[in-house]
Amino acid sequence: MAPLGFRTMPExxxxxxxxxxxxxxxxxxxxGLDFSSILHNPNVPRKVGRRCLVAxxxxxxxxxDHKLIDLAQDxxxxxxxxxxxxxIRNIHRTVGTMLSGEIAKxxxxxxxxxxxxxxxxxxxxxxxxxxxxxxxxxxxxxxDANDYTGKGLSGGKIIVYPPRTSTFVSEENIIVGNVVxxxxxxxxxxxxxxxxxxxxxxxxxATAVVESVGDHGCEYMTKGLAVILGRCGxxxxxxxxxxxxxxxxxxxxxxxxSCNTASVDxxxxxxxxxxxxxxxxxxxxxxxxxxxxxxxxxxNWENMLPKFVKVFPHEYKRVLNVPRKGAAxxxxxxxxxxxxxxxxxxAGVEGR
Numbered sequence: 535m536a537p538l539g540f541r542t543m544p545e546x547x548x549x550x551x552x553x554x555x556x557x558x559x560x561x562x563x564x565x566g567l568d569f570s571s572i573l574h575n576p577n578v579p580r581k582v583g584r585r586c587l588v589a590x591x592x593x594x595x596x597x598x599d600h601k602l603i604d605l606a607q608d609x610x611x612x613x614x615x616x617x618x619x620x621x622i623r624n625i626h627r628t629v630g631t632m633l634s635g636e637i638a639k640x641x642x643x644x645x646x647x648x649x650x651x652x653x654x655x656x657x658x659x660x661x662x663x664x665x666x667x668x669x670x671x672x673x674x675x676x677x678d679a680n681d682y683t684g685k686g687l688s689g690g691k692i693i694v695y696p697p698r699t700s701t702f703v704s705e706e707n708i709i710v711g712n713v714v715x716x717x718x719x720x721x722x723x724x725x726x727x728x729x730x731x732x733x734x735x736x737x738x739x740a741t742a743v744v745e746s747v748g749d750h751g752c753e754y755m756t757k758g759l760a761v762i763l764g765r766c767g768x769x770x771x772x773x774x775x776x777x778x779x780x781x782x783x784x785x786x787x788x789x790x791x792s793c794n795t796a797s798v799d800x801x802x803x804x805x806x807x808x809x810x811x812x813x814x815x816x817x818x819x820x821x822x823x824x825x826x827x828x829x830x831x832x833x834n835w836e837n838m839l840p841k842f843v844k845v846f847p848h849e850y851k852r853v854l855n856v857p858r859k860g861a862a863x864x865x866x867x868x869x870x871x872x873x874x875x876x877x878x879x880x881a882g883v884e885g886r
Contacts, residue, residue, distance in 0.1 A: 548584040550575050598622070599632035602653060606633060609651045609670075610640055622655040624680060627662055629655075634668035634688065645689050646670025656697075659683070661711075664692040667721060674822075681711035681730070687718035687740045695726035695823035704728075705745035705764040705827055712748070715740050718758070726823035731767065734760050737777060743819040745827055752779050752845070761815050763827055766792040771845050774798050776853075779845035780812050782831070788843055797849070799858060803842045812842060 540546045550573045558564040578584070601620075608614040622629065630653075637645055650670040659679040667673065669689025676697055684692050694709055696702070709727025716732070718740035731748040734740075737758040746764030753769070756776040763782050771779065772794040780803060781788055789800050803809060813835065820828035831838045851858055 544585055548575070594632075597632060598626040598629050602630065602633045603636050605653075606636075606651045609646065610636055613646055613650055615650050615652070617652040617654075619654040619656075622657040622659050622675065622677070624658045624660040627660040628665050629659060629663050630667045630671060630673050630690070631662070631665045634666050634671060634690065637668040637670065643688070644669065648672075649691070664690060667692065669721070678708070678727070679710045682713050682716060683710045684715040684718055684721070684723050684740065685713070687715060687721040687723065689720040691721055692723045693822045694724070695825070698824070704825065709745075715742055722818075724819045724822045726819070726825045726828075728764075734758070734779075741815070743815050745825065752777070755779070755847075759811070759815075761812060761819075763816070763819075763825075763831060768792060769794045771798045771847075772796070774845070774847045775849040776847055777850070780808070781843045781845060782838065782841055783843045784841055786841075793845070797847055799846045799848065799851070801844045801846055803839065803844050808844060809839065812839075 535541070535543075535546065538546070538552050540549075546552075553573065555569075555573075558567075603610075605618050606616050609616045633651070637651075645668040647670055649672050652672045652674070654674045654676070656676045658677050659675055661680045662682040662685050663675065663679040664673050664684050664687065665682060666686040666688050667684070667690025672691040672693070674693040676695060678696070679694055683694070696704060696707070696709060704727045707727055708730060710725050710729050712730035713732045713735055714725075714729050715723060715734045715737050717736045717738060718734075720739045721741070723740060723742045723744075725742070725744040727744075728746040729744050729748065732750045732753055733744065733747040734742060734751060734755050735753045737752065737755045737760070739757045741759045743761045744763070747762055747766050747770075749767035749769055750772060751762065751766050751770040752760055752774050753771075754773040754775070755771075758777040760777070760779040762779065766781060766788065768791075770781070770788075770793045774797055783789075789795065793800060803812065813832070816828050816831055819825055820832065846856075848858060
């Protein structure tokens, strides 16, 4: 810095006149590059700043979580259950995150017993509602939530349902935004409505029930459980390497129009354990959200159960030492005399 004539880093900002460009005329690829627009030093008035001169206000001093922390003090300190109701607006972002930080300081990753801290909101929540929510905290929202709901969910519970007076069809209307449960590691969520794109992207342990989802559902999911009670957008399960998804495929078009089968197998739900798990989650979804669709599915369970599809990642099967669907088909065809090079199209790599 000193040889260039600068004493501090701020003094260097914008001083492109002190740059010494290298001559690259001899290089066949670099000689055609023109950085003159990037390195142009505009003539600006002295009052116009070239660097950050005013500290950014992130609004943390007015965050709703300060109120939540105050109300939950008895629970944080003594594990005494608390339950409060209040309105929420979309200017309230990352609601529950600072509260979860206080719980983590006191109790670590173990958090609190389930439902120790309960907040019931009404209105529209801003981005990242319930992000990194700690175990023992339950956030219930009567209204809707924005993108990144449940991002990094860490053991907490999030319940979102439309206003009780609403008349629209829940599975056809957005209730939570895009990239819901991104990178979640634990906890439960129940959404009585449609989620946007990239639902459960990189989910790594959370359990989720939702009425329907947009494109790229369960993308890159590595662990956890998702139950989808309606339609899915395109490219479902792309890069999914772990966890399980159960999708209600009423029209039988899930495989042909919605699912990316490059890394997953689609199977019928025939295992009694799977049947029980799916039904139990739908019952919880009904209990928490009052979902009319969940009620209808349970009322018609014998007819609806065969329409559920189990999305089972290849890599998860390999870890569990479960034969691939394609490998099983290949063995049947081999028994009928199909030649090895023909079997490759069905089997892929055995055990993957």
